[in-house]
Amino acid sequence: MQNVKVAIRKGKFTTVMQWGGHGAPLLFLHGAGGPMVGAPFLDKLAKHFTVYAPAHPGFGPGEGIEHLDDILDFALYYLDFLDELQIDDPHVVGHSLGGMLAAEMATLAPYRLRRLVLVGAAGLWLEDTPIPDFFTFKPPQLLQAALHDPAGPLGQTLLKQFESPEMQIEMYKCLASAGKFLWPLPDKGLKKRIHRIQVPTLLLWGASDKLIPPVYGEAFLQAIPGARLVTLPHSGHLPMLEEPDAFVQVVTGFLLEDEARSS
Amino acid sequence: MKNHWFHLMPYKYLPEDFQEKYPSVWVDVPSHLYDPVKGHEIYNEYLDELEYADRLGFDGVVVNEHHANAYGLMPSPNIMLACLARRTTNAALIVLGNSIALYNPPIRVAEEMAMLDVISGGRFVAGFPVGSSMDTNFAYGQTPLTLRDKYREAHELILKAWTTPEPFAFNGKFTQIRYVNIWPRPLQKPHPPIWIPGGGSVETWDWVAQHDYMYAFLSYFGYQPARETMKGYWDAVMRAGRDANPYRAGYLQLVAIADSDAKAEAEYAEAAYYFYHRCLHVPDYYALAPGYMTVKSVKSLKSPFRFDFLKELKWKDFVDQGYIIAGSPATVRQRLYEVLKDMNVGHIMALCQFGNLGREQTMRNTELYAKEVMPYLRENLWTEWEDHWYPRPLDARQRVKAAAL
Numbered sequence: 117m118q119n120v121k122v123a124i125r126k127g128k129f130t131t132v133m134q135w136g137g138h139g140a141p142l143l144f145l146h147g148a149g150g151p152m153v154g155a156p157f158l159d160k161l162a163k164h165f166t167v168y169a170p171a172h173p174g175f176g177p178g179e180g181i182e183h184l185d186d187i188l189d190f191a192l193y194y195l196d197f198l199d200e201l202q203i204d205d206p207h208v209v210g211h212s213l214g215g216m217l218a219a220e221m222a223t224l225a226p227y228r229l230r231r232l233v234l235v236g237a238a239g240l241w242l243e244d245t246p247i248p249d250f251f252t253f254k255p256p257q258l259l260q261a262a263l264h265d266p267a268g269p270l271g272q273t274l275l276k277q278f279e280s281p282e283m284q285i286e287m288y289k290c291l292a293s294a295g296k297f298l299w300p301l302p303d304k305g306l307k308k309r310i311h312r313i314q315v316p317t318l319l320l321w322g323a324s325d326k327l328i329p330p331v332y333g334e335a336f337l338q339a340i341p342g343a344r345l346v347t348l349p350h351s352g353h354l355p356m357l358e359e360p361d362a363f364v365q366v367v368t369g370f371l372l373e374d375e376a377r378s379s
Numbered sequence: 380m381k382n383h384w385f386h387l388m389p390y391k392y393l394p395e396d397f398q399e400k401y402p403s404v405w406v407d408v409p410s411h412l413y414d415p416v417k418g419h420e421i422y423n424e425y426l427d428e429l430e431y432a433d434r435l436g437f438d439g440v441v442v443n444e445h446h447a448n449a450y451g452l453m454p455s456p457n458i459m460l461a462c463l464a465r466r467t468t469n470a471a472l473i474v475l476g477n478s479i480a481l482y483n484p485p486i487r488v489a490e491e492m493a494m495l496d497v498i499s500g501g502r503f504v505a506g507f508p509v510g511s512s513m514d515t516n517f518a519y520g521q522t523p524l525t526l527r528d529k530y531r532e533a534h535e536l537i538l539k540a541w542t543t544p545e546p547f548a549f550n551g552k553f554t555q556i557r558y559v560n561i562w563p564r565p566l567q568k569p570h571p572p573i574w575i576p577g578g579g580s581v582e583t584w585d586w587v588a589q590h591d592y593m594y595a596f597l598s599y600f601g602y603q604p605a606r607e608t609m610k611g612y613w614d615a616v617m618r619a620g621r622d623a624n625p626y627r628a629g630y631l632q633l634v635a636i637a638d639s640d641a642k643a644e645a646e647y648a649e650a651a652y653y654f655y656h657r658c659l660h661v662p663d664y665y666a667l668a669p670g671y672m673t674v675k676s677v678k679s680l681k682s683p684f685r686f687d688f689l690k691e692l693k694w695k696d697f698v699d700q701g702y703i704i705a706g707s708p709a710t711v712r713q714r715l716y717e718v719l720k721d722m723n724v725g726h727i728m729a730l731c732q733f734g735n736l737g738r739e740q741t742m743r744n745t746e747l748y749a750k751e752v753m754p755y756l757r758e759n760l761w762t763e764w765e766d767h768w769y770p771r772p773l774d775a776r777q778r779v780k781a782a783a784l
Contacts, residue, residue, distance in 0.1 A: 181524075185552075252664040288677055292524050292670030299668075300520040 117154075117162055122170060124197055129180035133170035137162025140230070141203045142371070144169040145194070147212030147236075148250075148294035150286065151176045157356040160364040161209075164372065168203060172214075174293030176286070187239075187297045187304045191220035195228060207371045209233040212328065212353065213294050216306065219336075222317075223309035231371050232317040234336060236328050236353045241303035245331050251291060251299070255279075262353040264324040270357060310339045317343040318370040322351030322358065344370075380719065380760035381769060382753045383439035383473060384432035384745065385631060385728040388425050388459075389450040391735040392417055393657050398690070404660045405448045405513045412449065422452070424738050426459070430466050431742060432731075435749035438769070439471035439504065441728050443576065443597075444478055445511075446518040450658035457491045464499040465781040471770045472499050475576040475595055475728075476506020480526055481519045484554045485533035486561055489540040493565040500779070501566040501772035506595065507534055508576045509583070513661065516668040523670030527582065529553045541570040572768045574629060579608045581676045584615035591621065593768040595629035595728065599659065602701030602718060605630065609722040626725035626766040632715070633730045635705035636747040643705040646740060648694040651703055653734030655689045663687075708751030716756060725761050726768070 117136035123129070134153065142165035146152055151171040161167050173193065174181030184190050194217065198206060207230050210218025215237025222232050241247070248261060255278035259266045263274075277283050297304065317340050321333035330347055337345045346366050351358040390413060394400070401408060429440045442459045445451030453459055460472045472495060477488045496503035509530050515521045521529070532551045536559070539547070546560035565571055574593040577583040587594045594612050598605040609628065616627060633654075635647035663685035667677075697703045704714045719727060729748060732741040772778065 251668060254664065285674060285678060288669050289674050290669075292674070295522055295668070295670050296524050299516070299522045 131178035139165040141206040145210035145214030150290040157360040211235040223312040226314040238302040239306040261326040264352040319345040324352040327353040380756040381438040384437045385441040388452040433467035433470040441473040473504040478510030479533035480530040489537040496565040512671040523668040588615040588619035629726035630724040633703040640706035650734035650736035
């Protein structure tokens with residue numbers, strides 16, 4: 117994978133994307149925590165797909181969030197991104213906020229995407245299982261809610277990363293930008309549009325997700341015609357980091373189904 | 380020098396173990412702790428205190444706005460000023476203020492403020508705070524990243540509504556109105572003085588200076604940080620090419636006056652602890668929602684945005700570090716003079732009631748301030764400067780008095 121600079125809408129937006137691999141195009145949309153730079157799961161996906169993993173506007177090196185007022189602006193930005201980079205017939209994998217975004221892209225342009233994977237996706241609100249106010253969480257609390265095994269090696273590594281002041285500022289910036297689409301509650305009308313999703317859709321949830329609990333996966337399942345829900349048993353909200361092999365296997369298996377069938 | 384009397388209107392009956400049992404005095408403090416019968420008593424007690432300040436000759440009475448908060452019982456401060464407009468005669472009616480990003484459409488604020496200005500015969504001062512993160516983001520659901528844009532747009536609309544004598548259309552990002560046309564219009568021309576209360580946000584200083592407004596620093600944490608804040612503000616004033624008129628600056632100060640320095644502790648320490656330990660019991664995760672301040676401002680924060688250090692402080696610390704200016708009238712007079720002179724401040728907003736301080740003690744504190752401190756400050760500070768940020772009411776002959784009951 118290499119880092120590539122990208123300018124969209126004549127430079128109104130600029131960002132850096134991780135890019136590389138072989139095969140059908142796959143757009144990965146990261147969550148509120150920011151771009152997962154150098155995460156091994158992206159390399160693993162790149163063995164089967166041409167992966168595009170950009171930083172969103174307002175996250176990390178991404179600029180231009182002042183031009184986005186709401187989640188629909190955000191989804192249209194990514195439809196322009198696909199058009200301008202001439203990415204045809206892509207798979208879209210979205211995580212958390214990125215899942216909400218991917219779902220909105222699919223409601224706006226149902227024929228523009230090939231297949232959709234929503235991982236621990238935001239975008240709905242269930243009165244009986246409110247999503248906790250993670251905007252108020254300190255790193256230990258956040259990891260407690262996000263990880264299946266907060267005390268394990270991944271939890272330790274992430275906690276250590278959070279100790280640096282630069283990382284705290286970066287996190288502040290990411291959450292500030294995420295707030296534009298998720299504050300105060302992450303329900304911005306997707307429920308009115310979700311029936312328009314027509315592409316084959318996989319819902320992927322960590323069984324121990326306490327940020328957006330698996331019951332939200334059930335809600336997406338009921339709302340999207342023909343969708344499937346797979347739950348990873350040893351993951352929380354970050355299955356691509358917690359169980360990267362299983363994650364890639366499930367995602368790849370789903371996205372390559374058509375090819376497998378025809379061959 | 381102008382001397383104003385500021386009320387926060389705290390709830391005085393939080394339980395002894397409040398800090399241990401509840402995470403915050405703000406945002407999620409459960410309202411079952413509020414007894415409306417006691418609330419009835421203290422609203423009336425507090426209004427009595429503000430009216431007393433007017434009778435004793437204070438230049439202004441000051442109220443402010445908070446939400447989901449047990450130390451500030453004025454979600455609508457304009458209601459308090461409406462009560463005071465008919466029962467006071469000379470004091471400026473100062474609201475610090477209305478958090479204008481919270482009102483939809485914001486012309487409601489323009490209308491209510493115009494009403495207050497007209498009822499009071501032009502004694503009104505309009506404060507426009509951005510509002511704390513607790514009030515705006517958490518209690519009123521505003522998106523942190525766009526709060527300041529919304530604030531600036533609301534400010535533009537209100538000013539235009541006050542100063543445009545014909546209906547006009549307003550096409551904002553947050554508010555669209557086909558016919559902006561407020562009745563009544565404010566009495567003061569071109570509009571009431573505008574004060575901007577702040578807690579020390581860098582982005583506020585330049586904006587205030589550019590608009591030629593007054594900056595009212597709501598300081599609770601003593602002289603040293605206040606000095607730095609006021610220096611930051613005065614630097615911004617100079618950058619904007621304005622003069623150093625001290626009436627560009629206001630400063631909140633807790634004041635505790637007794638017959639002697641020794642007696643001050645006995646009379647005020649309990650209320651000080653109630654205020655600093657119980658009323659300011661706010662966790663840092665409510666104090667700064669991500670996006671409430673710009674990344675630039677967050678980087679320039681010298682210390683984490685938190686209040687828990689207050690719990691370690693004792694009366695002596697409060698007094699030594701200037702959180703409270705306390706002691707005999709002579710001590711308070713001297714200390715206030717030094718602080719105001721040093722920071723070049725023309726408007727002091729004295730907090731003579733704080734925490735659970737009782738009515739008698741508050742009245743006594745107010746009286747000692749009015750008789751022993753106020754005249755000295757008036758005579759000895761800033762007599763050479765003109766105050767352009769104080770109301771210009773109707774002439775006394777034109778002003779109507781409320782009929783006796």
